[in-house]
Amino acid sequence: MRRVAFLIRFALVVAASSGIETALGDPIYVDQGRDWTTAERTDFYKRDQGSRLINLAWLQALKGRDGQPFLSDGMSRYGFLPNPGNTANLPVGFHTTGSGGSQIVGVTCSACHTRQVEVDGKAYRIDGGPAFIDFQAFLSDLDKAVGDATASEAAFAAFAAAVLQSATPTAADVDKLRQRVDAWYRRFHTFVAGTLPAVGWGLGRLDAIGIIFNRISGTDVGPPPDFLIPENMKIGDAPVRYPFLWNSPMQNQTDWAGFVLNGNRVFALARNTGQALAFGNFEPRRSFGPFFNYANSINFDGLKRLEELLLKMGPPKWPSDWPIDSKLAKDGQKIFERQCSKGCHEKKEVRALRDLFVTTWVTPVQNVGTDTRQFDELGWRVKTGALKGAGIPLIARHLEEEDYAVHMMFSAVAGAILDNKLYLGSDVGSGDGFGSSLPPNAQKAPSTSLSLSPAPVKASIAPPSSAQPPNQPESLTIEPGTLLERTLNRGEYEARVLEGIWAAAPYLHNGSVATLAELLVPPAKRMSQFKVGAKYDIKNVGLDVTQEGPTRPVTDCNDLNSGNSRCGHDYGTRLSDDEKKALLEYLKTL
Numbered sequence: 001m002r003r004v005a006f007l008i009r010f011a012l013v014v015a016a017s018s019g020i021e022t023a024l025g026d027p028i029y030v031d032q033g034r035d036w037t038t039a040e041r042t043d044f045y046k047r048d049q050g051s052r053l054i055n056l057a058w059l060q061a062l063k064g065r066d067g068q069p070f071l072s073d074g075m076s077r078y079g080f081l082p083n084p085g086n087t088a089n090l091p092v093g094f095h096t097t098g099s100g101g102s103q104i105v106g107v108t109c110s111a112c113h114t115r116q117v118e119v120d121g122k123a124y125r126i127d128g129g130p131a132f133i134d135f136q137a138f139l140s141d142l143d144k145a146v147g148d149a150t151a152s153e154a155a156f157a158a159f160a161a162a163v164l165q166s167a168t169p170t171a172a173d174v175d176k177l178r179q180r181v182d183a184w185y186r187r188f189h190t191f192v193a194g195t196l197p198a199v200g201w202g203l204g205r206l207d208a209i210g211i212i213f214n215r216i217s218g219t220d221v222g223p224p225p226d227f228l229i230p231e232n233m234k235i236g237d238a239p240v241r242y243p244f245l246w247n248s249p250m251q252n253q254t255d256w257a258g259f260v261l262n263g264n265r266v267f268a269l270a271r272n273t274g275q276a277l278a279f280g281n282f283e284p285r286r287s288f289g290p291f292f293n294y295a296n297s298i299n300f301d302g303l304k305r306l307e308e309l310l311l312k313m314g315p316p317k318w319p320s321d322w323p324i325d326s327k328l329a330k331d332g333q334k335i336f337e338r339q340c341s342k343g344c345h346e347k348k349e350v351r352a353l354r355d356l357f358v359t360t361w362v363t364p365v366q367n368v369g370t371d372t373r374q375f376d377e378l379g380w381r382v383k384t385g386a387l388k389g390a391g392i393p394l395i396a397r398h399l400e401e402e403d404y405a406v407h408m409m410f411s412a413v414a415g416a417i418l419d420n421k422l423y424l425g426s427d428v429g430s431g432d433g434f435g436s437s438l439p440p441n442a443q444k445a446p447s448t449s450l451s452l453s454p455a456p457v458k459a460s461i462a463p464p465s466s467a468q469p470p471n472q473p474e475s476l477t478i479e480p481g482t483l484l485e486r487t488l489n490r491g492e493y494e495a496r497v498l499e500g501i502w503a504a505a506p507y508l509h510n511g512s513v514a515t516l517a518e519l520l521v522p523p524a525k526r527m528s529q530f531k532v533g534a535k536y537d538i539k540n541v542g543l544d545v546t547q548e549g550p551t552r553p554v555t556d557c558n559d560l561n562s563g564n565s566r567c568g569h570d571y572g573t574r575l576s577d578d579e580k581k582a583l584l585e586y587l588k589t590l
Helices: 002-015 038-046 056-061 135-149 153-164 171-195 208-218 265-276 300-312 326-345 373-378 405-421 577-587
Strands: 094-097 104-107 114-119 122-127 282-288 291-296 349-351 359-361 365-367 381-383 402-404 475-478 486-489 492-494 529-531 551-553
Touching: 038 300, 056 104, 056 153, 135 153, 135 171, 153 171, 171 208, 208 265, 208 373, 208 381, 208 405, 265 300, 265 405, 282 405, 291 405, 326 577, 381 405, 402 405, 405 475
Parallel strands: none
Antiparallel strands: 094 104, 114 122, 282 291, 349 359, 365 492, 381 402, 475 486, 529 551
16 A cells, blocks of 8 residues: 555656646636636636535645645646635635535536646646546545544644634534544545545546446445445446536537436436536435435536536637648548548437437447446446435336446436425535535444545456456446436447547547547557646647656557557548548647
8 A cells, every 4th residue: 555655646746747737827728619708717617516525624724645735736736727716725626615614615527627738838728628637646635634634632633723723622622523524534535445446547537437336325325324335335447538528518428438318408417416426415315105305415506507608618729829731621621521420420410319309419329449447337236225215207217225326326316306306405514525414423433333444455447357347247228117218338438529629638438549640540559658748749639648747558459448448449540641640630620
């Protein structure tokens, strides 16, 4: 574990020199359409969606690995971007809710979907783009910081003095605070130990499916006082690159595997509710008979506003001070229409799934030979705990005592939305964040209930072979017997409309190919590793592989289930060099 901690720390130090931070001065905001104004951007950076992570006073009192205040650099060491409008030194994508000493810090989607790249010593900001952040290091360090603060009476005394803003707080106040912090830490530490892999996800990637599944099934549906089912949590070893957001409302389906229906307001709300549950409070309980209460902290007004913002966010336009050959781009357009558009990346409008009054773009879901690891998580089976028997006729099937985590997610999302629509008064308070909304005394557990020592590592991102794990089906039927029923096949992922694709490197769903030029190379000849960071290569369209920064090793087609395979999408690889140059030039214009 010490070696892992050292490697993570070393990666952070290297990442700090990769152009992520703002030493370049104020960024140049890339043109994303006339509807995307400064007001819209400011709102996007701080909009409360219902995430409740940790008490602000606690976060301000914590120390980082270097002994400095956790917020001393605005968390830029993880790649988060400064937000000048935030008075608490929180970066883009973090907000506070509440007042006084009860303010709670939450995470919004802009934390992971705001990108900044560097070209010729200038920084360019791309809203809705995949961020260059190390979210795993952030979670790991936050866990360690709270663990250090509670490791001894002396350490906690210093922490309590800072939180309570008193050099000599009363013993009663310190004891009360200790109960609250211990309750939060039991849950958060169990989640971190059960979710984070030994080998980090790295800059610009996150296992969102693993996080959401572990939150819902592992931290929210167990027995009191902590509501944990630790054995439900599995190591999140299928990281993917953050998707870009600027045309997400127009997709017919979303998520890399295309298993989330999209296109109308209800489906959009469900899409956003799922991501809000990742760090929100969720307290489902059977109310009476077959009925359930899906109490939660989700800010549905905030989610509605978020969708309005996404509808205004246009794809980023290639900056005017970057060179582009218009004539060559026109030649590339013909190649694109012949090689890439039909059946895959064309902007083809259709009536939205299950809604004849909405038009969306087709997003085909198909297997093009890319990494299969994420499908393993869609096959996770868990104990359903407090959600046993939950379900909504025609929408979410009733859950068995043991069921698929993906079905639990659909039940949680559908139930939370239904509670909100029916005004059942199921909102829960913030508490101290991370699901600890109940009064501290109600969560106080015996000291023997859970060991706070780090859990043994269960897996790494790269398993020893590409063999399919045992008991993993080749296909999975989602929500059988309901109006939302559909089948997922192993290795199938969605093909999106490519507007703004120049700004979304690295490529493939797992971020295993550094540039668009490299994507046009046969899979067997693609780079086996490359540098990750904010410096951009506008010639090859993607990451500058020569920059200083952490290295991302990737596997070939012999290890297709590693989570890091660069295999697949063998399209355009047989074009001539001149044709490839023309195609790349056209992709810059999208």
